[in-house]
Amino acid sequence: MSDPQEASSAARTRLMSLASGGGVSLASLSQMIGRNSSYLQQYIRKGSPRKLEERDRKVLADFFGVSESELGAPEEKSYTPGDGKLRQWVDVPRLPLDASAGPGSLGSAEIPFDAFRFSGRWLRQQGLDPAQLSAISVNGDSMEPLLRDGDEILVDRTPRAVRDGVHVVRLGEALHVKRLQTGQPGYVRLISENEAYPPMDLPIGDVDVIGRVVWKAGRI
Secondary structure (H helix, E strand, O other), X not given: OOOHHHHHHHHHHHHXXXXXXXXXXXXXXXXXXXXXXXXXXXXXXXXXXXXXXXXXXXXXXXHHOOOHHHHOOOOOEEEOOOOOOEEEEEEEEEEEEEEEOOOOEEOOOOOOOEEEEEEHHHHHXXXXXXXXXXXXXXXXXXOOOOOOOOOEEEEEOOOOOOOOEEEEEEEOOEEEEEEEEEOXXXXXXXXXXXXXXXXXXXXXHHOXXXXXXXXXXXXX
């Protein structure tokens, strides 16, 4: 947005929407960023302060897993080599969770601690919605050689019918990354790439599919 006043109004509206959708009060968010309990209510209702300070904006954006630009930060752009066109970058939150490629990892608090930056154009070309993406790390060796211990994976949490592919799933309180295979009615098969780990056939109701793995990164 080119108009600063319009951009500031949009940022206040977006913050109110995020707070309402997340079931969290403005007072508790104000305290989280080290402000008095009425700080964010005054920001939203009265426009005072006119915009969030950079530190406050970053903490709130990380908490909600959104780009800082949604809360009023200038959109970061860079020139694409060759065509001179501008390209927007998108921050995808990294969550402090391990998806086990082995015996299972317990999920911790799902509050972002960092972010990976992707080309918004590239994400759109892949048919991915940035708002539905998050990154977590792989723990264990059961998905080798496809995924190795310590790899980072991009998880698409877009709601959709269960289908074959590599997914992050929750079994009880433990997160796993497995190749999911459908077929037998009412059941899913969780398959490890490493043949040392036998497949698991489970009732579909016992498997909470968190999202589909759409990208990976790791050291060579």
